[in-house]
Amino acid sequence: xxxxxxxxxxxxxxxxxxxxxxxxxxxxxxxxxxxxxxxxxxxxxxxxxxxxxxxxxxxxxxxxxxxxxxxxxxxxxxxxxxxxxxxxxxxxxxxxxxxxxxxxxxxxxxxxxxxxxxxxxxxxxxxxxxxxxxxxxxxxxxxxxxxxxxxxxxxxxxxxxxxxxxxxxxxxxxxxxxxxxxxxxxxxxxxxxxxxxxxxxxxxxxxxxxxxxxxxxxxxxxxxxxxxxxxxxxxxxxxxxxxxxxxxxxxxxxxxxxxxxxxxxxxxxxxxxxxxxxxxxxxxxxxxxxxxxxxxxxxxxxxxxxxxxxxxxxxxxxxxxxxxxxxxxxxxxxxxxxxxxxxxxxxxxxxxxxxxxxxxxxx
Amino acid sequence: xxxxxxxxxxxxxxxxxxxxxxxxxxxxxxxxxxxxxxxxxxxxxxxxxxxxxxxxxxxxxxxxxxxxxxxxxxxxxxxxxxxxxxxxxxxxxxxxxxxxxxxxxxxxxxxxxxxxxxxxxxxxxxxxxxxxxxxxxxxxxxxxxxxxxxxxxxxxxxxxxxxxxxxxxxxxxxxxxxxxxxxxxxxxxxxxxxxxxxxxxxxxxxxxxxxxxxxxxxxxxxxxxxxxxxxxxxxxxxxxxxxxxxxxxxxxxxxxxxxxxxxxxxxxxxxxxxx
Numbered sequence: 001x002x003x004x005x006x007x008x009x010x011x012x013x014x015x016x017x018x019x020x021x022x023x024x025x026x027x028x029x030x031x032x033x034x035x036x037x038x039x040x041x042x043x044x045x046x047x048x049x050x051x052x053x054x055x056x057x058x059x060x061x062x063x064x065x066x067x068x069x070x071x072x073x074x075x076x077x078x079x080x081x082x083x084x085x086x087x088x089x090x091x092x093x094x095x096x097x098x099x100x101x102x103x104x105x106x107x108x109x110x111x112x113x114x115x116x117x118x119x120x121x122x123x124x125x126x127x128x129x130x131x132x133x134x135x136x137x138x139x140x141x142x143x144x145x146x147x148x149x150x151x152x153x154x155x156x157x158x159x160x161x162x163x164x165x166x167x168x169x170x171x172x173x174x175x176x177x178x179x180x181x182x183x184x185x186x187x188x189x190x191x192x193x194x195x196x197x198x199x200x201x202x203x204x205x206x207x208x209x210x211x212x213x214x215x216x217x218x219x220x221x222x223x224x225x226x227x228x229x230x231x232x233x234x235x236x237x238x239x240x241x242x243x244x245x246x247x248x249x250x251x252x253x254x255x256x257x258x259x260x261x262x263x264x265x266x267x268x269x270x271x272x273x274x275x276x277x278x279x280x281x282x283x284x285x286x287x288x289x290x291x292x293x294x295x296x297x298x299x300x301x302x303x304x305x306x307x308x309x310x311x312x313x314x315x316x317x318x319x320x321x322x323x324x325x326x327x328x329x330x331x332x333x334x335x336x337x338x339x340x341x342x343x344x345x346x347x348x349x350x351x352x353x354x355x356x357x358x359x360x361x362x363x
Numbered sequence: 364x365x366x367x368x369x370x371x372x373x374x375x376x377x378x379x380x381x382x383x384x385x386x387x388x389x390x391x392x393x394x395x396x397x398x399x400x401x402x403x404x405x406x407x408x409x410x411x412x413x414x415x416x417x418x419x420x421x422x423x424x425x426x427x428x429x430x431x432x433x434x435x436x437x438x439x440x441x442x443x444x445x446x447x448x449x450x451x452x453x454x455x456x457x458x459x460x461x462x463x464x465x466x467x468x469x470x471x472x473x474x475x476x477x478x479x480x481x482x483x484x485x486x487x488x489x490x491x492x493x494x495x496x497x498x499x500x501x502x503x504x505x506x507x508x509x510x511x512x513x514x515x516x517x518x519x520x521x522x523x524x525x526x527x528x529x530x531x532x533x534x535x536x537x538x539x540x541x542x543x544x545x546x547x548x549x550x551x552x553x554x555x556x557x558x559x560x561x562x563x564x565x566x567x568x569x570x571x572x573x574x575x576x577x578x579x580x581x582x583x584x585x586x587x588x589x590x591x592x593x594x595x596x597x598x599x600x601x602x603x604x605x606x607x608x609x610x611x612x613x614x615x616x617x618x619x620x621x622x623x624x625x626x627x628x629x630x631x632x633x634x635x636x637x638x
Contacts, residue, residue: 003503211501211502212501214500214501214502214503215497215500215501217503218495218499218500218501218503218507218511219490219493219494219495219500219507219510219511219514220495220496220497220500221500222479222483222486222487222490223487223490225476225478225479225483226476226479226484226487228476228478229475229476229477229478229479230474230475230476230477232438232458232474233470233474233475233476234476234487235438235457235458235459235462236436236438236458236459236462236467236468237459237462237467237487237488237490237491237550237554238459238462238463238490238491238554239459239487239490240457240459241459247497251497293478
């Protein structure tokens with residue numbers, strides 16, 4: 001029964017995803033799918049961050065950094081030509097075990113690059129390891145101090161992306177090839193692959209949502225929420241708070257990096273703006289609008305706001321809009337504007353009686 | 364009753380306790396010191412808590428009682444001295460490790476997990492008695508289901524024991540003070556501790572509720588749990604404790620059975636002033 005309750009909204013989401021695709025198909029507005037695909041990937045970052053912030057109670061202003069680590073590494077590894085290094089130790093080893101692909105470059109030259117699957121795994125693992133390494137020391141910090149430390153991390157990644165030749169400096173990386181997930185299924189911005197990519201992105205969102213919903217309803221999820229509620233008491237109950245904080249930090253970083261890898265293949269490139277601090281602020285703002293400890297709220301706001309932003313609705317005031325949203329939410333609706341989960345809202349809409357609050361009053 | 368001199372300690376460790384020392388010390392505190400700047404909050408304090416007893420720590424405000432608790436539970440490091448629990452040294456360990464050894468506690472100003480229901484709070488008490496990890500949780504592996512169910516059932520039992528079962532699904536901040544205290548007790552008991560530390564369990568309760576708490580503590584001891592409590596309510600302390608340790612300005616000034624403590628001149632002077 002509990003399980004059913006948990007997964008019904010997921011099925012509902014799946015139905016909406018399919019419905020939107022069908023509607024765009026019949027109204028010949030499939031161009032919306034491009035932004036919806038991108039929004040889906042960004043939402044994976046957002047819901048990962050939502051669990052870190054809303055449930056674990058730890059803020060991160062550096063998640064664009066993890067997104068960029070994933071995206072940049074996957075982009076660089078699958079794009080830079082290793083031909084000249086072919087006979088050197090590690091590269092020749094990679095070649096022998098079949099992790100490199102030979103292809104023809106844009107101008108007919110021989111191109112030797114890392115296989116996208118291998119690049120993806122390397123990129124995500126690197127992001128996870130970096131999160132693990134910095135998470136140990138910085139998660140001892142609380143509140144503003146943690147925010148500042150993660151902000152510092154974000155700035156470092158942004159500056160590295162901007163300064164390093166390997167990562168294309170201000171131009172970023174372009175000409176990133178598609179990522180063949182399975183035979184016939186390719187993550188790429190190819191015009192004909194629009195519909196399949198839409199489903200790949202949403203498949204990733206749905207898997208992420210299911211994993212995170214499971215997590216927050218498990219023993220570990222309860223421990224995470226207890227850390228948010230009262231860290232000292234959680235510790236006294238035998239919860240290794242430091243370890244749980246670290247795990248959830250790494251998990252959210254891995255989600256961000258994975259989204260980064262897919263977005264990079266989908267867009268065929270990545271630029272330093274993806275690593276920018278304003279991107280991190282945007283993710284935090286969306287989690288706040290969605291109501292912190294509310295995966296569904298974060299997901300819905302992640303889709304809506306990113307979609308509007310990608311459609312250019314906010315024009316050149318894009319970043320300013322997200323700043324304003326953050327301030328307004330903190331002032332007027334710190335619980336988020338979608339405070340209750342949609343399932344409850346739907347239920348209370350039909351049953352008319354407000355759940356719970358009546359019982360509490362009589363206590 | 365054994366004194367807490369170094370001589371007795373050695374006897375315990377050699378396993379040659381004489382007849383009068385038959386009771387086993389569950390918790391041994393040896394020459395414990397904790398300073399805050401120039402203030403000696405806990406100054407060379409030693410005493411034992413024997414298995415199965417209710418021991419109270421009393422003293423005027425600022426005597427170092429809560430500091431002592433924080434030292435035992437691992438929330439504060441000691442400057443020097445040793446704490447043994449079940450013959451294993453526990454000072455220097457982290458609070459969660461100490462909790463796993465079997466020490467649970469409540470707080471003077473209730474520390475519950477806000478944003479969670481009463482039931483979920485108590486379920487946290489079952490954390491160390493269950494084992495589903497990160498991956499098992501994320502993948503919702505079927506073997507975790509009976510474990511979750513057991514956690515829930517056990518937690519409901521403890522809520523029932525404390526008479527707060529009807530608040531199970533209520534968010535903690537919507538509960539009355541007394542109910543919150545009950546939930547906190549239930550949470551501490553749910554860990555199935557060997558030693559329960561109670562920091563002013565009767566604070567903020569009326570005389571009826573205090574009597575209720577007294578009976579509850581007796582019942583807890585009856586189930587085999589050793590209790591160490593800090594309390595200001597003297598009638599409660601005198602009624603239920605087997606032994607009392609009196610602290611004043613961080614130093615132990617007396618340790619005896621309640622009757623003798625009431626007659627102890629130094630204790631009377633500390634409490635009433637010496638004019």
